[in-house]
Amino acid sequence: MSPYSCARDEFEGEASVYLDANENPYNAPYNRYPDPLQKALKEKIAALKGLRAEQIFLGNGSDESIDLAFRAFCEPRIDNVLAIAPTYGMYKVCADINDVAYREHSLDADFQFKAEDLLARCDEHTKLIFLCSPNNPTGNSLHSAEMLKVIENFQGLVMLDEAYIDFSSQDSFCSLLDKYPNLVIFQTFSKAWASAGLRLGMAFASPEIIAVYNKVKYPYNVNLQTQQLMLAHLQEPQRIQAWVEELIQQRSFLQQALAALSIVQHIYPSDANFLLVKVDDADALYQYLVAQGIIVRNRNRVRLCEGCLRITVGTADENAALMAAMQQFINL
Numbered sequence: 001m002s003p004y005s006c007a008r009d010e011f012e013g014e015a016s017v018y019l020d021a022n023e024n025p026y027n028a029p030y031n032r033y034p035d036p037l038q039k040a041l042k043e044k045i046a047a048l049k050g051l052r053a054e055q056i057f058l059g060n061g062s063d064e065s066i067d068l069a070f071r072a073f074c075e076p077r078i079d080n081v082l083a084i085a086p087t088y089g090m091y092k093v094c095a096d097i098n099d100v101a102y103r104e105h106s107l108d109a110d111f112q113f114k115a116e117d118l119l120a121r122c123d124e125h126t127k128l129i130f131l132c133s134p135n136n137p138t139g140n141s142l143h144s145a146e147m148l149k150v151i152e153n154f155q156g157l158v159m160l161d162e163a164y165i166d167f168s169s170q171d172s173f174c175s176l177l178d179k180y181p182n183l184v185i186f187q188t189f190s191k192a193w194a195s196a197g198l199r200l201g202m203a204f205a206s207p208e209i210i211a212v213y214n215k216v217k218y219p220y221n222v223n224l225q226t227q228q229l230m231l232a233h234l235q236e237p238q239r240i241q242a243w244v245e246e247l248i249q250q251r252s253f254l255q256q257a258l259a260a261l262s263i264v265q266h267i268y269p270s271d272a273n274f275l276l277v278k279v280d281d282a283d284a285l286y287q288y289l290v291a292q293g294i295i296v297r298n299r300n301r302v303r304l305c306e307g308c309l310r311i312t313v314g315t316a317d318e319n320a321a322l323m324a325a326m327q328q329f330i331n332l
């Protein structure tokens with residue numbers, strides 16, 4: 001397959017008169033098509049992550065990178081993919097949309113897995129394995145040694161979702177990309193970078209895999225405003241670092257405050273910007289919090305998360321409001 005060849009692919013330099021793309025000459029800068037390969041952004045991200053621009057794909061959130069993996073690497077109704085469970089819901093949604101069978105390997109009580117057991121679930125049609133570390137909704141990092149065993153022994157691609165890596169005590173696997181050509185890493189601007197509304201996700205992989213992604217994607221998948229705003233945002237990594245440090249501290253305050261409540265049975269260790277909390281009556285507490293205008297995520301119906309709420313770490317004021325409402329619920 002060859003990708004759609006757009007006017008901006010054919011001519012790349014700077015010019016004073018652009019009459020090649022049937023754009024309207026008015027309403028600058030929005031009249032112009034954006035860079036289809038987001039070169040300026042990729043240079044900045046490459047420098048920040050210690051990667052080369054050719055190892056980077058940018059999409060409309062990580063969700064685009066997840067969906068394109070099915071379209072690019074799986075044959076509908078023939079191939080299958082494997083994922084840990086519980087995990088992020090989009091992998092299964094994309095598998096279903098693309099008519100690719102989705103196999104789940106249940107994590108153990110500590111939300112960990114053994115590479116051997118995971119790999120035993122694969123057959124010759126298993127094209128992708130999805131790992132998520134730190135995992136959502138459990139919050140923990142998966143053991144590096146087991147993830148490495150999967151990457152080293154699986155014949156297909158390992159899709160490692162690092163959406164929460166900035167909040168983690170563990171290192172990113174980015175430095176291993178040159179060593180493992182079957183590794184694809186997803187990161188996002190939606191969490192630590194506080195830009196969920198702009199929709200920008202990153203996939204890091206070998207140049208060969210990135211070239212396949214570029215063939216399958218929409219030509220202008222990242223709009224002009226997102227590219228410009230993120231380019232500016234990337235000039236201030238200290239600001240992001242300060243937010244991350246504050247949220248990690250708030251996570252620890254929130255953890256201590258929750259642990260003191262009678263209705264809290266267990267708080268799972270978190271390497272992310274949320275806590276998975278097991279409580280006495282998750283549905284009743286969830287409904288009470290909604291009535292107080294406080295929305296958390298009810299995970300009571302997710303296997304292995306029975307009785308749990310997933311609580312995002314907010315500002316000090318937001319966390320205090322949550323704690324006050326929970327205390328009121330106890331006093332009812």
Ligand SMILES: *Cc1c(COP(=O)(O)O)cnc(C)c1O
Nearest residue numbers: 061062063088136163188190201
């Ligand atoms: C939030 C989240 C994402 C981010 O998705 P975007 O489409 O980039 O907003 C990706 N993976 C996981 C596991 C998440 O929890």
